[in-house]
Amino acid sequence: MGWFSRLFGSSEAPKQAVVEPIEYKGYLIYAEPIAEGGQYRIAGRITLGEGGSTKTHRFIRSDLLGNEGDANELMIKKAQMLIDQMGETIFNH
Template identity: 60%
Template sequence: MVFFSKLFGSNKENNTKVVEPVEYKGFLIYQDSLAENGQYRIAGKITKEIEGELKEHRFIRSDVVSGKGDADDLMLKKAQMFIDQMGDGIFG
């Protein structure tokens, strides 16, 4: 029964997760750490609208930490540092 629920979708719950962005210097940072072997890998995306087009840079870091909150906090700090260093060049 579980196989069919996964194959065709289950009406019991919607597993779509919503990640709220953090605005930083005109960029939107989406913290989206990945669960991996009981730890969390730092991951997410940075977006910005440039000349009417939404640009996106997605990244997954090699860093892993024990908690999701810690991974999301670290991702935010790394993304902010990346933005400070690269600016709009992130998308180039």
């Protein structure tokens, strides 16, 4: 039945990839590029804190790259730069 469900679609929700965060100066950076037209848009989130007091800043950039690995790498560099420049004020926007 595998080919049949692929042909007509499956009722199962697509599986979300587990993103391993990168720790930087106490913040956690999650690279979550968005596939778009055969390329990958720079996107992700930065979090600080734990449990109910977790602050999150999501961002999507206009940058498009040819492969997911490059998009992840650039997202992490951009997030580190944002943390260095703005610190906790990123959560005020």
